[in-house]
Amino acid sequence: MWLIRAFEEKVSEMYARGAVRGLIHLGIGQEAVAVGACFALEPDDLVVGGHRSHGHALARGADPERLLAEIAGRASGYCGGKGGSMHIAATDVGFITATGVVGGNVALALGASLTAMSRGGGQVAAVFFGDGAAQTGVFHECLNLASLWRLPLVFVCENNGYAEFTPLSAHTVVAELSAHARTYAMPTRAVDGNDVLAVRDGVRAAAALAREGAGPSFVECITYRLRGHYEGDPAKYRELAELAEWKEKDPVRRYEAVLAERGALGGEDRARIERRARDRVETAASAALAAPFPGPADLMTDVLSRPAGA
């Protein structure tokens, strides 16, 4: 979780310095959902992210250097600099793709789960999305279709109470998003999104159901993100008091406390883990920023299977 926290803070700092640009969405405060969920999945399971997915990719084992290179638009980035922060893909670690279209990614994950089902190897798919996506029509179409065809899919909903800039209550009367899943006879479970073990158990149970062929299920993680909706937004649309309260629920500090209680984490262990994470991110950042940009020759590739015709 420290790797993700250090990574996101480094991106935030690079953005402030103008070293990277474009639309960047950080998931600081939502590390427990990424790590907890991915910990409960198998290596060959298929994971689809949303537009705030650095943490999801890292939790699946993506290389921080190639991730940072992509965010910085470098040729050595996972997508050759063509995708950027919102369209990260690291298929070698089972992170199929992320997408910038709210709700659009959920439909892609349905397809991944159909493939998994047709292969019959007990493989499952999982998709991360925010509560903003839950307002889109395509999201509801997906709940219906997944339930109808009993697809092996885990819906991991990060409910942080905000869609882009507006508090959720201004967007829908339905506070509890899993209610929509129950409309389609889908089992649901709400977990504290800031407790990595609770998320792990929730997703593991859901994945088990899917592997047995019992179809999809919906895990709603109640979380809170500490940075603004997108980098460069001073997040002033939140009352400061609310911000302070959640800082104390920071998932990284809570998990450290749990481990310390169990005697599994001494004082200097904690500092060592944090430092190792920050060092790893530091080297990754300098390597990424030193890497070359892609050239015009790269431009026309990857449009179609053969070079783009007339």
Place this chain on the structure above:
Amino acid sequence: MLPDLPREDLLGQLRTMLVIRRFEEALILLQRSYDVGHFHVYIGQETTGVPALALLEPGDVAFSTHRNHGHLLARGADPGRMMAEILGRETGYNQGKGGTLHIASAEHGFPATSASTGGNLPLATGAAFAFRELGSGRVSVALFGDGAVEEGAWHESANIAALRRLPVIFLCENNSLEALGQKANEYPSSTLATPDLTDAAKVFGIPAVAVDGTDPGAVHVAMTEAIRRARAGEGPTFIESRTVRWPGSRPLWPQLATGETELAMAWDRARIPDAHRAWYEVNDGVLRYVRDLLAAGHASAEGVSALDREVRERTDTAVRFGLDSPFPSPETAMRDVFAHE
């Protein structure tokens, strides 16, 4: 049961139901002698549309779909101009440009009719949005089938209607009972994982009720309450009207599977054949309505037959009017694209 209305209103609604029934039957018969093209009929759902839409005021609006004939006729549209539109003639309500799938009549409160499944749901929600903003107290009705609930447009519209407490009534005519295309290997293929259709609205906190679509009394009660809530600013209501699909609407091209309706079956059970017996005895709302009227002493067999004859004559004139109407002149194809040409 019968709607709680005075006798002449009940008979008025019977007349309208018969106008719809005879119109659709005439259209199917016309196929034998004229290339009418593809269309959908409202047979079997008259006992929903007529009582429900009779409760609207002139200023209220309704948005229908490809199965719109019964809705427009229920609000007083002229069968002749309807037939003319279906036959693509100049005298049609849309001057021949819309056709059966898009018949609209602003004067009867049908501003636009969409043939894209669920396409009318955001439009009806929008009209309610305007009525609320303009404080006009008017009501908007979305008329759609169970298939439209599978569309994202349904969820986005329901969410907005609930969020802004809009005066819109979602009247879902679920005509797929016992005809789920998947199993019966026929149309439609309504495929919804929701155990109960009304759940699709209840999740948004929208009051939802299911009624027997062949029971005009139940439809009347549910619609009266929904209109009251809308005008009082209490927000949207969802009504699921359940009907068994008319056997003639199962194949892709409608056919007179149960023949031209014989009203005498309402008072003379001996005339009911074995084939489609359940249809004549239970599922045909019009026959049930006639039986209830007779039982309540509101009408006699002779009276109903006389009314039916009058409706059939009117239907024949409507068909002739359609067939005799001129086609629009070709250059009119270039008009009505924009306000200023």
Place this chain on the structure above:
Amino acid sequence: MREVAYAEALVDGLREILAKDERAFIMGGYFLGLTPRRTLMAKLRDDFPARVWYPPIAETGYVGTAIGAAMAGLRPIVDIATASFIFHAFPQVVNEAANIRYMTGGQTKVPVIFHFNQGIRGGGAAQHSHSPQAMLWNTPGLLIMAPSSPRDVQGLLRTAATCDDPVVFVDHVKLFEVTGPVSEDGTAIPFGQADVKRKGTDLTIIATSYSVQVALAAAESLAARGVSAEVVDPRTLVPFDGDTVLASVAKTGRAVVVDECHRRCGVGAEIAAVLAEEGFGYLRAPVRRVAALDVPIPFSRPLEEYVEPTAEKVVAAALEIAK
């Protein structure tokens, strides 16, 4: 004449409409995107709290709601924000709004304005850099305005506000900082009236929206090389002022068309085809098109710049045919 930034002219234009017509209503408030100028919209909302609504992220739903409201008495101005989000609303914009008047034989009007910010904006990548106006221009039943200056955006908005047909308002975040004069007396600019933004004799550059600023920059550097370029801004795509454009091409005999759509089947393709057809007699060189290359818009800056229709590319195209 007051000098004003485009973003201010736009918001003042919206304020004027809300003040003048109580049926006017704003749905979606991201007109100025995530740029620093967005505080202007927050102010507008404070001034008219009941008339500016921030809907859920559900374009089919809220754009359809705007169309329904337009049929029932309101005159909504609906903001789709980033142009790439309009694809969610295509069934409502293209299948419903554009067809309703025609399909109903003229019975029902749909006075609604669809606003979006199109084009390449720096790091938007493939899903936030679309220019959908070519597809919308292929759709009968939609008026399309594409202002390129503070005066034009206010003048065209005034006409759009009184129009009884759906109007597509093509906008661009890179226009927000462009400053220029605005008319004091509230004159409206009629649709279908092109504006010669710069006189010239050797060739004609035809451009819309932000590409007009690109064309003007190109004309500037061409002048330094002794090539006199005339810049014609049609200001609206529907109706399209073909006469003024053709008159200019007849005079210069050479034409370059610039816009941010992808090249194949883009806005430039239709204009070039019309010029080549109508201007066959007096064209002295092939019509050149400068548009976004036919690849998804890449994220990385150097790739994005390679794809973008820049002033340099316009200059190169102009020099190629000006000989």
Place this chain on the structure above:
Amino acid sequence: MPELRSIDAIRDALRSELARDPRVVLLGEDITVGGPFGATKGLVDEFGEARVRNTPISEAAVMGLAVGAAATGMRPVVEVMFMDFITLAMDQLVNHAAKLRYMTGGQLRVPLTIRVQGGAAASFGAHHSQSLEAWLTHVPGLKVVAPATPADARGLLIAAIRDDDPVIFIEHRALYWTRGPVPDGHDPVPIGRAKIVRRGADVTVISYSRMVGIALEAATRLADEGLDVEVIDLRSLAPLDIDTLIDSARRTRRVVVAHEAVQHGGVGAEIAARIQAEAFGELDAPVLRVGAPFVPVPFSPELERRFVPDADDIAGAVRSTVRRPSAVPAG
């Protein structure tokens, strides 16, 4: 040579690819009962419900699902009952199917075929008669093909299913029941290659789908007037076989482009702009375009007939390219 109707040629292609490749799966509304025109009739009995799946009426989710399945190893074939309904799936088509390969720097591929049925016929009205191919050819990352004959329908559909990119396969209901010769075997017809269906020396007429037959009708009529017309069937709108078009334009020096879609901003605009840019000075007349008027599709048969260009329209355009004085450009 055996003969097949287009609708049967299409079913034959679907059956042979379903049999050949276990990754192929059909998705669409009512396809187990054959869809409205019968293209998929009987396939569910042969290949089972896991590979011939009825979907709910949720075009956005179904298209997204198909893209996701293609990106993770399957080869879906999605049927969109009427081309007008691609509007409901535009976000998935434009923002995902067309871009996943590029945005992921080549990590993903999207071997997906989208069968649509477009065009005006039998008075289906404005929501069931549109030709929207210009939009799709405008999107980099999508291929678009439109067969005019049963042989090409089968060959191009087989090629589309085997292609590793998203291919939109445009059928036309007015062509479904026309019969035509089909070769033995199930070989793909290469995507991106036009076909000269009638050699000629005086004027080139470029067209696709239903318009090819109408162009041939015009050509035979013009032959009686001593005009030798060359007719080219594009078959593939993206990628466009521009070399064949330029070569023919240089030979005849007169070109007409005809399509059923609205002329304004149609594929004809791109072809006209390309030919006049690359063969400038080698034409004796401007490239003329014949397309539908800039209006929604009217319902009434009389108006619909006027909406769709016919042989007279094409012949008229051809004659005017000949009559026009060959103005030699000044300077």
